[in-house]
Amino acid sequence: MVTLKKSLNLLAAVLFTASSVFSYAQTTTQELEKSIQETEQSIDETLEVAEGHEVAVEKTQAEKVQEHIQHHLADDYSFVFFSDEETGKNYGFPLPVILFDNGLKVFMSSEFDYGNKLVEKDGQFYKLYHGKIYKTDAEGTITYDENHFPTNEKPWDFSITKNVASLIFTTVLIFIMFLGLAKTYKNGPNNLPKGFARALEPLVLYVRDEMAVPNIGKDKYKKFMPYLLSVFFLIFLLNLLGLTPLGFNVTGSISVTFCLAIFTFIITQVSANKDYWKHIFWMPGVPVPMKIALAPIEILGAIIKPFSLMVRLFANITAGHSVVFGLIAIIFVMKEALGTGAATGIGFFLSTFLVFLEILIAFLQAFIFTMLSSLFIGMAVQDHAEEH
DSSP states (O other), X not given: OHHHHHHHHHHHHHHHXXXXXXXXXXXXXXXXXXXXXXXXXXXXXXXXXXXXXXXXXXXXXXXXXXXXXXXXXSOOSEEEEEEETTTTEEEEEEOEEEEESSSEEEEEGGXXXXXXXXXXXXXXXXXXXXXXXXXXXXXXXXXXXXXXXXXXXXXXXXXOOHHHHHHHHHHHHHHHHHHHHHXXXXXXXXXXXXXXXXXXXXXXXXXXXXXXXHHHOTTTSGGGHHHHHHXXXXXXXXXXXXXXXXXXXSTTSHHXXXXXXXXXXXXXXXXXXXXXXXXXXXOTTSOHHHXXXXXXXXXXXXXXXXXXXXXXXXXXXXXXXXXXXXXXXXXXXTHHHHOHHHHHHHHHHHHHHHHHHHHHHHHHHHHHHHHHHXXXXXXXXXXXXXXX
């Protein structure tokens, strides 16, 4: 009886303690839920304010370097050579903005003040936001979707951006370079070029003798030489100019390499002979079931070839620019840890070494793109000797 009484007392104590714990847990849970709701409400209010106004947050040195690298790699509506962080002033020059939105609208990108000002044209308001031009209201409101992407309408944009201006400049430079060389050959095929044209002749002969003739053939290479020379020198010069402080990164733009690859693809398909198409759709000497199975693979291969040209050039140039800027950034990021002198010395040594390597890569990428283009064209125009 005594034992049962003790057991009942122990059970009552346990139940009392458990009820107290459960009561406290329930109260704590309710308070926690209330706190979470208040926090979520505060976050929502903060996001609403942030969407309408840019919140000034102090960035670390690494974040500033990363932002500068991304700005260099991206296209822009103006050239910025350097910026004064203390005053917030950018040093460079603007480019023409050409919009088609209920009529033609032309103005200089300086009116945007690097995204700090709205531009009003014919009652329409435009805002430069993260490198894109959007239509807004008079307050410059940017609306977002659930993934926080802008949903504002964009006008038709035909602006002369940094990449477009770089392409125009390089094209004019190529014309000037080759006018002298062409004039020399026009006066006589055995005349020796003079001045800078003498440095161009070995490269022209290299493209002809090492790429065009071996891959396309002596009897068919001449009509493809203008394209091969154009694409070689265009890529080579753009890659070299990308190593200067001018901020060129044209071949690091996927849209530019896409256009170059499309030109190679179109020239290859238009110039192809019947043997080329026969080896794609109905391969000679192959059983019929295998012909049916291999035809889609051959068609896919014809599309993958220019795609590989596009990605190879884009990826190598973008990676090279990122690494060079990353090594230069050692001077700023590691200044406190290593000291100004040591960080500058290490950054200068590594970046200088890599710049010389990038000069080699600039030539190598132009060589690879031109070599593969001539190879694809040669495969399309050569006559296949059929074996019976």
